[in-house]
Amino acid sequence: MKIIIVGATGTLGKHVTAVLEKEHEVIKVGSKSGDLQVDINSPESIEGFYEQVGNFDALVSTTGNGHFGPLTTMKYTDFMKGVNSKLMGQVNLVLTGQHYINPKGSFTLTSGILSEDPIVLGANLSAVNGAVEAFVKAAAIELENGVRINAISPGVVEDSPGYFPFFPGHPPVTMDRVALAYVKSVLGAQTGQVYKVY
Ligand SMILES: NC(=O)c1ccc[n+]([C@@H]2O[C@H](COP(=O)([O-])OP(=O)(O)OC[C@H]3O[C@@H](n4cnc5c(N)ncnc54)[C@H](OP(=O)(O)O)[C@@H]3O)[C@@H](O)[C@H]2O)c1
DSSP states (O other), X not given: OEEEEETTTSTTHHHHXXXXXXXXXEEEEESSSBSEEOOTTOHHHHHHHHHHXXXXXXXXXXXXXXXXXXXXXXXXXXXXXXXXXXXXXXXXXXXXXXXXXXXXXXXXXXXOGGGTSOOTTOHHXXXXXXXXXXXXXXXXXXXXXXXEEEEEEEOSBTTOGGGGGGSTTOOOBOHHHHHHHHHHHHHXXXXXXXXXXX
C-alpha cells in the first residue's frame, strides 16, 4: 500500500510511521521535514503536492495547529489559526486528495479529546476538533469508489509532557495505543468513525 503521512516527523506521526512502514510504502511529509513537503495552510501547496505524489492508497494526517489561549482576550485572528490550519488544512487534504486517491483508499484525520472534554484555554481547538469530526462523518457518506474516511481523537499523549499541566486529571495515553488507532483506520474497513484514544 502507498501511504502518505502528513506530519510524519511529529510527536504522533513518527510513531504511526514506524508501525506502518514495516509493511507498506510510506511517504513522509512535513512543511519542512520528510521526503516531501506541503503547507496544509495553502490550497495551492496542497494541489502541487498531489500533482507531485500522484495516486495513493491512504493518506494519514497527524498535523494541524490551533490557538491555545484565554477566551476573554481571544480575537478573530487567533481563532482563525485553528480554522485555517487544523480544520481547513486537513479538510483540503481530503477535498483535493479525493481526486488522486485509488478506489477503496482511505483518509485518516486527527481531531482530539478537546472536542468533548474541554480544558481552560482550549476553546479554539475544541471547536476545530468538533468540526473535523463532523466533516469526517459527513464526507464518509459522499466519498466515491469505496473510499473511506475516519478521524482519530487522542487524549494528551505520553510523549507531550509539556502539555500535562494544562490537562489536569487527564491520563496521558501511550504512543502505542495512539498509533494502533491509525493502523485500525488505515487497514480496517470502517468509515465515518471517530476512534477515541483516551
Ligand atoms: N500531542 C498531543 O498530546 C496531542 C493530543 C491530541 C491531539 N493532537 C493532535 O495531533 C496532531 C499532531 O500533534 P503533534 O503533537 O504530533 O504535533 P507536532 O509534534 O508539532 O508535529 C507536527 C507535524 O506536522 C508537520 N507540520 C507542521 N506544520 C505543517 C504544515 N503547515 N503543513 C504540513 N505539515 C506541517 C510537522 O513537520 P514540519 O516541522 O516539517 O512542518 C510535524 O511533522 C495535531 O493536530 C494535534 O492537535 C496532539
